[in-house]
Amino acid sequence: MTTRTTAEAWLAGRLPDDWFTGPVEVRRDRDELIIVGSLPAPELADDADETERGLAAAARAKTFREETRERRIEIARELEHLSGRKVSWAVRVGEHETLFTHLAAPVMTRLRQPERRVLDTLVDAGVARSRADALAWCVKLVGENSDSWLGELREAMARVDEVRKKGPGA
Structure with a gap:
């Protein structure tokens, strides 16, 4: 399903x-x-x-x-x-x-200090309550500002999936 x-x-x-x-x-x-x-x-x-x-x-x-x-x-x-x-x-x-x-859903990630500092700045400024909230905020912002690019990427992935289904052993 x-x-x-x-x-x-x-x-x-x-x-x-x-x-x-x-x-x-x-x-x-x-x-x-x-x-x-x-x-x-x-x-x-x-x-x-x-x-x-x-x-x-x-x-x-x-x-x-x-x-x-x-x-x-x-x-x-x-x-x-x-x-x-x-x-x-x-x-x-x-x-x-x-x-x-x-x-x-929890998502594990590894961030180096420069990325952690970005999250900590958002927390310290009161934009987010925690690093997890700050990361969710960043992901949402990227999603909103990259919507057309992400849409094209999803379409391309769907086309690749269709081709794989037609391949050997499908």
Whole structure:
């Protein structure tokens, strides 16, 4: 249950039809699957500002989370059993995305003093509470600023994977 189409197909058959406005997106890594579904945006006055839209989106996400909790847990447990990965949920309301409880996986790394000093500076300046938080902040910042490059890299890796599957012994 690790291929992209398998998880999405299983969810298409398993999720209630009235939960989301379209097919879900499944984000994956080695540890976790995050199911992202789109909810209809609340109707607001045409002159509503971004703050009001954000509040309405957060309220819509909270309502969905509370009203679907038991069923989502049941579906997540089934998918965890099939995939061998933890399953988390997120919803998108317009431009706003809300990620529900999700996995924080430990990642071991070895850093030399110059890299540790960067993390310590972030901690000492109050930007992060710990080296772990500082490292997570750095990874997030690189991800945001290198998004197109990382996307190209992921596409290239997917193409390499397709070629490997066609090779000898496949």
